[in-house]
Amino acid sequence: MKMITVVAAVVLLAMALTACGGNAEPAAVASPAAATAAVQVAEAAANDATTPAAPASVPTETPQPTATATTPPTATPTATVTPTATPEPALQAMQLTEGGCCTQPFWSPDSQEVRFIDMPAADQPVGIWGVSVDAPLAAPQFVTERLEESTASPRYLIETGGDVTVIERRSDGERWTVPAGGRNVLISPDETRIAWTVTNSDAPSSDQVTTLWLANFDGSEAQQIATLPRGGLSGWINNDTLLISGRDSQEAREQYLAAYDLADGTRTELVRAERLRGQVLSPSGGWLVYYVTFDADPAKNGLWVVRTDGGQSIQLGDDLFGSYQWRPCAQRCAPEEDRLIIVPLQIDAPLHRLVELNPATGEVRQLTDPAVTPFKIANGDWRISPDGRYVAFVESSDRNIWVMKLGER
Numbered sequence: 001m002k003m004i005t006v007v008a009a010v011v012l013l014a015m016a017l018t019a020c021g022g023n024a025e026p027a028a029v030a031s032p033a034a035a036t037a038a039v040q041v042a043e044a045a046a047n048d049a050t051t052p053a054a055p056a057s058v059p060t061e062t063p064q065p066t067a068t069a070t071t072p073p074t075a076t077p078t079a080t081v082t083p084t085a086t087p088e089p090a091l092q093a094m095q096l097t098e099g100g101c102c103t104q105p106f107w108s109p110d111s112q113e114v115r116f117i118d119m120p121a122a123d124q125p126v127g128i129w130g131v132s133v134d135a136p137l138a139a140p141q142f143v144t145e146r147l148e149e150s151t152a153s154p155r156y157l158i159e160t161g162g163d164v165t166v167i168e169r170r171s172d173g174e175r176w177t178v179p180a181g182g183r184n185v186l187i188s189p190d191e192t193r194i195a196w197t198v199t200n201s202d203a204p205s206s207d208q209v210t211t212l213w214l215a216n217f218d219g220s221e222a223q224q225i226a227t228l229p230r231g232g233l234s235g236w237i238n239n240d241t242l243l244i245s246g247r248d249s250q251e252a253r254e255q256y257l258a259a260y261d262l263a264d265g266t267r268t269e270l271v272r273a274e275r276l277r278g279q280v281l282s283p284s285g286g287w288l289v290y291y292v293t294f295d296a297d298p299a300k301n302g303l304w305v306v307r308t309d310g311g312q313s314i315q316l317g318d319d320l321f322g323s324y325q326w327r328p329c330a331q332r333c334a335p336e337e338d339r340l341i342i343v344p345l346q347i348d349a350p351l352h353r354l355v356e357l358n359p360a361t362g363e364v365r366q367l368t369d370p371a372v373t374p375f376k377i378a379n380g381d382w383r384i385s386p387d388g389r390y391v392a393f394v395e396s397s398d399r400n401i402w403v404m405k406l407g408e409r
Contacts, residue, residue, distance in 0.1 A: 090368075090369065090372045090373055091354075091367060091368050091373050091404045091405065091406065091407060092373060092404065092405075093373055093375050093395075093402045093403070093404050094133075094136050094402060094403050094404070095136060095137065095395075095398075095400055095401075095402050096114055096131050096133070096136050096137070096392070096400070096401045096402060096403050097131055097137070097140065097400045097401045098137055098400055099400070100398065100399040100400060101116075101118065101120075101140070101399075101400065101401070102116040102117075102118050102129075102140075102394075102401065103116065103378075103379075103381055103394055103399075104116060104117070104381060104394075105381070105383055105392045105393075105394065105401050106150055106383055107383060107385045107386055107390075107392065108130060109152075109154035109155075109170070109386060110386075110387075111385035111386050111387040111389060111390065112132060112133060112134070113130040113131065113132050113133065113143075114130060114131055114133065114392045114401055114403065115128050115129065115130040115143060115150070116128070116129060116130070116140075116401070117129075117147060117150060118140065120140060124142070125142065125145055126145070127142060127143065127144055127145040127146075127147070128142075128143040128144050128145075128146070128147065128149055128150060129141065129142055129143060130143050131401070133390065133403055136403075152170065153187075154170070154386055155169065155170055155171070155191075156168065156169060156170060156187060157170060158184055158185060160180075160182050160183060160184055161182060162182050163181050163182045164177060164181075164182055165177065165178050165179075165180035165181065165182055165183060165184070165185060165196075166178075167185070167187075167194075167217075176218060176219065177219065178194060178215060178218070178219030178222075179215065179219050179222045180194075180196045180213070181198070183196050183197070183198065184196065186233065186235060186236060187217070187236075188217075188236050188239050189236055189238060189239055189285070189332065190239045191217055192216065192217050192239070193214060193215065193216055193217055193239075194214075194215050194216075194217060194219070195212065195213065195214050195215075195233060195236070195242055196213050196233070197210045197211065197212055197213065197228075197232060197233045198210065198211045198213065199211075199232075205230070206230070206250060206251075207250060208230055209227060209228070209229055209230070209250075210227070210228040210229075210230070210231045210232055210233075210246075211224050211226070211227055211228070212224065212225050212226040212227070212228060212233060212242070212244065212260075213225065214262065225262070225265070226244070226260065226265070228244060228245070228246035229246055229247045229248070229249055229250050229252070230246065230247045230250065230255070231244060231245045231246030231247065231255075232244070232245050232246075233245075234257070234279050234280075234281065235281040235285070236281075236285060237259055237281065237285040237286075237308045238285050240261065240262050240263055241259050241260065241261055241262065241285075241308075242259070242260045242262065243257065243258075243259060243260070243279070243281055243288065243308065244257070244258055244259075244260045244267070245257050245258075245276075245279070246258070253274050254272050254273060254274050255272070255273065255274070255276045256269050256270075256271065256272040256276075257269075257270045257271050257272075257276065257279055257288065257290065258270060259308055259309070259310070268309070268310050269310070270288060270306050270308065270310055271288075271290065271304070271306060271313075273292045273295055273300050274295055274296070275292055275293050275294055275295060276290060276292055277290065277291055277292070277293070278290050278291045278324075280324075280325075280326060281308070281326075282326050282333070282335070282338040282340070282359075283326055283327075283328045283329055283332065283333040283337075283338060284332065284333040284334055284335045284337065284338050285308060285335075286307060286308055286309075286334075286335030286338060287305055287306070287307060287308065287335065287338050287340075287359050288305070288306050288307075288308050289303070289304070289305050289324060289326070289340055290303075290304055290306075291303045291304065291321070292304070302315055302316065302317075302318065302321060303315070303316040303320060303321050303322075303324070304316070305340060305357065305359045307335075307359075312359075314359060314362060316342075316357070319344060320342055320344055320355065320357075320364070321344065321345055322342055322343050322344040322345035322346075323342070323343040323345070323377075323380050323382070324340055324341065324342045324343070325340075325341050325382070325383075325384050326338065326339070326340055326341070326384075327339040327340070327341050327356070327384055327388045327406070327409075328384065328385075328386055328387065328388040329387075329388055330387045330388065335360060336360045337409065338358075338359060338360070339356050339357065339358055339388075339409055340356065340357040340359065341354055341355075341356055341367075341384060341391070341406075342354070342355050342356070342357065343377060343380075343382070349370075350370075350376070351370040351374050351375060351376050352370070352375060352376050352377050353366065353367075353368045353369065353370055354366075354367040354368045354391070354404075354406075355367060367406065367407075368404075373404070375393070375395060375402065375404075376395065376396040376397065377393045377394065377395070377396065378393075378394040378395065378396040378399060379394070381393060381394040382394070384406075388406070388409075389405060389406060390403055390404065390405055390406060391403070391404050391406060
């Protein structure tokens with residue numbers, strides 16, 4: 001696979017104050033790493049400086065995506081698949097807001113409302129506002145002044161301030177403090193344990209060391225379980241396994257991603273590369289997506305999807321390299337239900353398109369055709385709903401929020 005010539009950048013949902021015409025940034029609030037995590041492509045400035053076609057226009061039809069499965073760059077051969085392209089019935093984009101409002105949309109826990117941080121007028125409060133998907137173009141309704149709600153999971157909210165970390169259960173408002181010292185914590189799928197990291201972040205990056213901590217859900221029995229040179233924690237693979245990153249030593253150039261078994265401390269290495277970026281676990285925890293760029297070994301470069309048990313690795317073709325998010329399920333997904341939604345990066349393309357990868361089968365479906373559903377996402381600003389049924393995005397041509405219903409899996 002030839003060297004990828006563009007570098008993708010991780011863009012997590014940011015806390016921003018947007019008054020439709022401008023924005024300012026309040027203090028960020030840490031959130032649990034969940035399926036809402038998003039990896040966005042840093043597009044060229046010229047790409048957004050041009051005047052794109054309006055969503056109502058009909059551009060020239062473009063070819064469907066292709067993907068090629070290749071042997072992964074590991075010492076142990078694994079099974080490969082051959083992805084195919086399958087047409088999908090046309091999806092329709094629906095305008096949700098007007099007047100250039102707003103940026104960085106996110107979803108209500110029930111997937112019925114698109115929300116954003118805003119202050120619509122000088123006499124209205126700064127806070128979270130929302131528009132129902134059943135009432136497009138309706139005036140935004142005020143939701144709350146608690147900006148941390150924008151990064152909360154459907155069931156829990158994590159508050160980090162000073163040296164205190166508090167977990168709040170959204171259903172009844174019960175709150176308790178855990179010994180993470182003002183750091184974010186990640187909750188296990190069965191909601192019985194939490195994990196977090198402590199890093200000497202004041203040291204130069206080459207000297208940083210991360211310690212990995214584990215505790216019961218109520219914060220009891222906290223213990224340090226691992227030391228990770230220049231490493232970190234990416235999420236829970238399952239109730240007994242964490243996805244971690246690290247290096248063999250402080251001086252090592254290559255980074256690895258591994259499954260860490262809490263029962264015995266064993267590590268199953270999933271990938272190793274020098275420029276390893278954008279790792280996101282699938283909703284089931286059964287798959288991991290990441291990308292590698294500018295590696296000395298060209299075979300390692302590109303977008304990859306691997307099984308978290310180390311059993312299978314798929315390298316996607318250059319025409320599928322771009323912005324990506326996992327599509328959640330209404331309940332926790334099984335590995336065979338996981339789907340990866342991709343917005344392929346085409347520097348000169350006037351419009352975008354959505355494709356969907358089923359990693360279990362290798363099938364690639366084109367969800368939208370620019371000739372039928374024309375749209376262009378501004379600044380990689382898009383978000384899939386918690387139930388996996390919708391995608392909300394900021395349309396580049398008018399800077400309003402639009403929504404598409406994704407259809408069946």
